[in-house]
Amino acid sequence: MIKRVLSGIRATGRLHLGNYLGAVKGMLELQNDPGYETLFMVADIHTITTPFNIDELRKNRREVITDYLAAGLNPEKSIIFLQSEVSEHIELAFYFSSVTTIARMQHLPTYKDKVKQHPGHNTMALLNYPVLMAADILIYKASLVPVGIDQEPHLEVTREIARKMNQQYGTDFPEPVRFATKGEYIPSLKGEGKMSKSVEGSYINMTDDLDTIKIKLSKVPTDSGKEGGPIPKIGGVRSLYELYKLFAPEKFDEDFTKPYESGLIRYQSLKNHLAEITYKELKPIQEKRKKLETDIAFVDNVIKEGAEKARTIASKTVNEVRQKMGLL
Ligand code: TYM
Numbered sequence: 352m353i354k355r356v357l358s359g360i361r362a363t364g365r366l367h368l369g370n371y372l373g374a375v376k377g378m379l380e381l382q383n384d385p386g387y388e389t390l391f392m393v394a395d396i397h398t399i400t401t402p403f404n405i406d407e408l409r410k411n412r413r414e415v416i417t418d419y420l421a422a423g424l425n426p427e428k429s430i431i432f433l434q435s436e437v438s439e440h441i442e443l444a445f446y447f448s449s450v451t452t453i454a455r456m457q458h459l460p461t462y463k464d465k466v467k468q469h470p471g472h473n474t475m476a477l478l479n480y481p482v483l484m485a486a487d488i489l490i491y492k493a494s495l496v497p498v499g500i501d502q503e504p505h506l507e508v509t510r511e512i513a514r515k516m517n518q519q520y521g522t523d524f525p526e527p528v529r530f531a532t533k534g535e536y537i538p539s540l541k542g543e544g545k546m547s548k549s550v551e552g553s554y555i556n557m558t559d560d561l562d563t564i565k566i567k568l569s570k571v572p573t574d575s576g577k578e579g580g581p582i583p584k585i586g587g588v589r590s591l592y593e594l595y596k597l598f599a600p601e602k603f604d605e606d607f608t609k610p611y612e613s614g615l616i617r618y619q620s621l622k623n624h625l626a627e628i629t630y631k632e633l634k635p636i637q638e639k640r641k642k643l644e645t646d647i648a649f650v651d652n653v654i655k656e657g658a659e660k661a662r663t664i665a666s667k668t669v670n671e672v673r674q675k676m677g678l679l
Pocket of ligand 1: 360499
């Protein structure tokens, strides 16, 4: 049987390098493998689980679709859609919430982080975030999910829900696993934590031009470069190292590891080079995006057809679940 793949990104703004390397690259790899049927959505409903601006949300859900298409997601190979256009996700999430305890949700690190970030906004929607994510995946019976490592706790919840539903109601949900890319954890440019939209100064946007990337990288904190020894495990040097390794895998030993170890590293020229190789990968995506921005009808059509195709699969699963749970 053909395996299904599902992934999504929230509509919180334009995509950054962490989203691209941790998620989109994995989506592309699986889309181009004929062994998989791929579905990629914009998780616009998940966006309302933290404070948001209505006009921005309306704009961003389309922006992320356009970013997907610019990066190479192809509507002829993948079903590309907006989560909110397939309301069956919400229905299934409610059924799933009946096999999920509040305590389990409260203990998730992702939930605790968000409550810390937005203390006045500890809502039911936020608590339910992973249940909706489980519904996103299981409604298509997807068994492979290309996401960054930060999403692993949510996949664990998804597997637990699948197991419980199968035991209690005899459904046939798979237990999905993460499809990891080499960039599964892109560290922050500030040298602490991960690259994240919610931390100013931590990220490079996929739309940044060469000068912007140069300026951002020039601000990454480093050491004197003369210390030598092994590459530090944390901090700005580590962030540069991880990015260098991803963008120049064949040269990073010679350009980075060896000069660092012998205390001869020159950060300025290294940062400039890193900016150039990063931009080289982003440039064709940015050019394609410019063309897509003027092709409104094409993007509209992708959104419309994606929703129709997704709905066909989703409604079948929801009907099965209603039947098994005695609601039909
Ligand atoms: P979001 O919008 O927070 O993140 C989108 C994707 O980008 C990855 N990512 C990173 N990967 C590596 N390094 C980083 N610094 C980095 N920052 C972000 C995330 O791991 C994610 O893959 N819950 C999801 C959205 C979602 C979803 C789903 C995903 C909703 N339903 C169903 C898969 C399947 C999220 O947090 O997106």
